[in-house]
Amino acid sequence: MQLPSRILSCVLSLGVLPLLSAQDGDTLHLERYVVTGVPAEQSVNPLTRDSSTVVGDARNILDTPRAVSAITEALLNERGIHGVKEFVVYSPGGYATASYGLATTPNLRGDTAETYLNGQRRSYNLYGFLPSWNGIEAVDIVRGPGSAVFGAGFFSGGYVNYVTKQPKFSGPETNVTARLGTWVPHGGPSYLNASVQIDHTAPVSEKLAYRVSYEGKGGDTFYKENGVKDDRQDIYFALTWKPDSRRTFQFNAQWEWQNWPEILGVNRPNQDLIDHGIYYTGTSEDLPSGPGPIRVTGTVTIPWDASLFAIGDYSNSNAGHAQLISTFEFSPAFKVVNRTFAETIRRHRYNQSEYAEWVWQDTAENRTEAHVKFDLLGRPQSAIVGATVRYEHRKSYTNYFNEYLYNFDVTDPSRVFNQAAQYPNSYFPGFIGPDGYQFFPNAYDVPETVVSALWNPALFWQHDVALTDQLSLLVGLREDWFFARARDPYEAETGIPYRDSATVASFSHNVNLLWRPSALTSFYATYQRIRAANGNVTGGGIILNTPDGQINRDDFRNLSELAEVGAKFSLLENKLFTGASWFNQTRSKVSLGGKKNNIVVRGLELEAVYQPHARLNATFNATFQDGHYLDSRPFQMGGRDIYAAYLVGQGPGGKGTSTGTYAPFGNQVPNGDWPLLGFSKVLLNGSVRYRLENGFGAGANAQWSSRQAGNLDDQWHIPAQYVLNASLFYEAKRWSLNVDFLNVTQQRNWYHNGDAFSGSILVFQEQPFRVEGYVKLRF
Structure with missing residues (x-):
């Protein structure tokens, strides 16, 4: 295969750049800022932390020409963050949808975010398993797709980079964190769900240190009446070896098991349900053509813990990874970094409402980067040149052929929603697959049933030149090649x-201009065109398109185009x-069934972090945005009209239109600029925490979101809503105690599922006021 000429410069640079006039000084590196009176380990201020996971080299946030929010180790620990919904409020443009009750990854700028680990992209995990916090000490939230060094994954709204816990050479240290459960005074059941995390680090010698962290969790959940469990076992290990001043080897590995399922939420969304909690009871008749319209039997106030998760539903996930980062510094002006990452995932899920998936995901990636600093034409320059090889093997069996969801009454006291047993006349049998469960072939328009393999080599070149003492230009080029193959595992049947x-090639590039008029101020402009791959939503396997079973070559050229300008300031002596x-x-947005649509989002994002001393800090961010589909026809399960699911004169407002039949997959919208669903045009988030000199303290955080459209025709919506949380704590030298008061004002808030596919079918409730707590011991 002949390399495109536009990439030859990348290859030549590997050999040429080290030979140019290298300088002994770090001409473009800015030391992290120091805030007087705030130790680095207690700082929540992003100014005190450099990051190499945005453009590839270690930079302070003022030197980074992209919109990024940094959650430091102190902020992570102080706020007790251990979930997606908890950390995403510390970034503008970020929010978490219900995602069938399984918030595995946040949304950024109106689309799903990718997940990285120390700068390497993890396996596809939308609707997969909950991310572990056992091995995490910091988080970078980057709005917009990855740079030329990292490339874009399946999702290009942005990405979350998890920074793993590092061993400490300062001496032995052990932290134990224990949680007991949740007390719910009104509106639902209290439950016992105990967890313990034991985190230990110590040096072996001056050159070698290790860290090991174990977390175990088990017990009931708020949805225990439906049989929902939350059990986990998780072990993390890290090793840092510095044989000399020029070589560093950082290794981490983790294995985790969990059984947290898709809770699904409440079906039949409508405005009466959202505004007044009124649910229309009754089931559908079992017709040969499928479940018929809903025959309403009455109304009830929906319980807080109502869920379509049925007693006997099943979920199980095992995930393991290993990563080695090797750094070789040949001189102050030249170093080589190699990153190797491998991950294996096994996921099983079965919902009696008729969704099942058995997924195997194996991923391996190796990236080598040459970092060079030199002078050219009298100006300081730097470059990152390198290559990536990534391999993905996916095997997935999926069944949603008989899934309707609207036909069940979520208030059924049996809490069993079994499509095969309750609707035998309309049940279409599948093919026997793993563990004796039924699945459906790719050829039956279920692209999530597939066995696929993908090789993705890439070359990249990123060049940073100081045009003047205050103005610099960053240019990145990347060429990806995709060698894909896929087959339907049911071909014989x-x-x-x-x-x-x-075999497909795609080219991406970014241009960033950074202006530093002073040491405390920066302005930047970014233009980026990134090509991303497209995979199915059950593990990211290659999609075979209906009706010919062919791979669409454009699935590897999904364009994300970003224009961005920004300003950043360090004020009040870096406080x-x-x-x-x-x-x-x-960019392009993909949903279940391989449906792809284009979207556009534009807006203004503001953020601030204030910490005058170690005992007080506050955060605030605001998002003002607008977005919609572009000339697209998103598919909605249940069709575009929610009233067509009810018999004439029945249902919400007596608006039912069915005369006895119902086609839940018909009556779809035509091409158009439809609204994004579960998308607020205004997001406001704030938090504050204060500790007295005697160790006692209090904190609070609040989130407010504006109106969200429920389905494409806006037949129902989630109004503007807020949630207020508070905490009380005590901190001593060797231990601390924290008590959280969540949803203090008992708001009956709702979460959209996050996509058009389920917009006419599902919605999710916020839990009522509840009290949780944890204790930490330090040795």
Whole structure:
């Protein structure tokens, strides 16, 4: 295969750049800022932490020409963050949808975010398993897709980079964190769900240190009446070896098991349900063509813990990874970094409402980067040149062929919602697959049933030049090659040949301009065109398209185009960080069934972090945005009209229109600029924490979101809503105690599921006021 000429410069740079006039000084590196009176380990201010996971080299946030929010180790620990919904409120443009009750990854700028680990992209995890916090000590939230060094994954709204816990050479240290459960005074059941985390680090010698962290969790949940469990076992290990001043080897590995399922939430969303908690009871008739319209029997106030998760539903996930980062510093002006990452995932899930998935995901990636600093034409320059090889093997069996969801009454006291047993006349049998469960072939328009393999080599070149002492230009180029093959595992059973292979190349680039008029101020402009791959939503396997079973070559050229300008400031002697960014971003969005649509989002983002001393800190961010689909026809399960699911004169407001039949997959919208669903045009988040000199303290955080459209025709919506949380704590030298008061004002808030596919079918409730707590011991 002949390399495109535009990439030859990348290859040549590997050999040429080290030979140029290298300088002994770090010409473009800015030391992290220091806040007097605040030790680094107690700082929540992003100014005190450098990051190499935005453009590839270690930079302070003022030197980074992208919109990024940094959650430091102190902020992570102080706020007790251990979930997606908890950390995403510390970034503008970020929010977490219900995602069938399984918030595995946040949304950024109107689309799903990718997940990285120390700068390497993890396996596809939308609707997968909950991310572990057992091995995490910091988080970078980058709004917009990855740079030329990292490339883009399946999702290009942005990405979350998890920074793993590092061993400490300062001496032995052990931290134990224990949680007991949740007390719910009104509105639902209290429950016992105990967890313990034991985190230990120590040096072996001056050159070698290790860290090991174990977390175990088990017990009931708020949805215990439906049989929902939350059990986990998790072990993390890290090793840092510095044989000399020029070489560093950082290794981490983790294995985790969990059984947290898709809770699904409440079906039949409508405005009476959202505004007044009124649920229309009754079930559908079992017709040969499928479940018929809902025959309403009455109304009830929906219980807080109502869920379509049925007693006997099943979920199980095992995930393991290993990563080695090797750094070789040949001189102050030249170093090589190699990152190797491998991950294996096994997920099983079965919901009696008729959704099942058995997924195997194996991923391996190796990236080598040459970091060079030199002078050219009298100006300091730096470059990152390198290559990546990534391999993904996916095997997934999926069944949603008989899934309707609207036909069940979520208030049924049996708490069993079994499609096969309750609707035998309309049940279409599948093919026997793993563990004796039924699944459906790719050839039956279920692209999530597939066996696929993907090789993705890439070359990249990123060049940073100081045009003046205050103005610098960063240019990144990347060429990706995709060698893909896929087949339907049920070819023999169906007799339909359904397989294909494809070779595709795609080019991406970014241009960033950074102006530093002073040491405490920066302004930047970014333009980026990134090509991303497209995979199915059950593990990211290659999609074979209906009806010919072919791979669409454009699935590897999904364009994300970003224009962004921003400003960042360090104020009040580095005690206050503020930032603002304006952006316009277009990209592709994928849903269940392989449906792909284009979206555009534009807006203004503001953020601030204030910490005058170690005992007081506050955060605030605001998002003002607008977004919609572009000339697209998103598919909605249940169709575009929620009233068509009810018999004439029945249902919400007596608006039912069915005369006895119902086609839940028909009556879809035509092409158009439809609204994004579960998308607020205004998001406001704030938090504050204060500790007295005697160790006692209090904190509070609040989130406010504006109106959200429920389905494409806006037949129902989630109004503007807020949630207020508070905490009381005590901190001593060797131990601390924290008590959280969540949803203090008992708001009956709702979460959209996050996509058009389920917009007419599902919605999720916020839990009522509840009290949780944890204790930490330090040795």
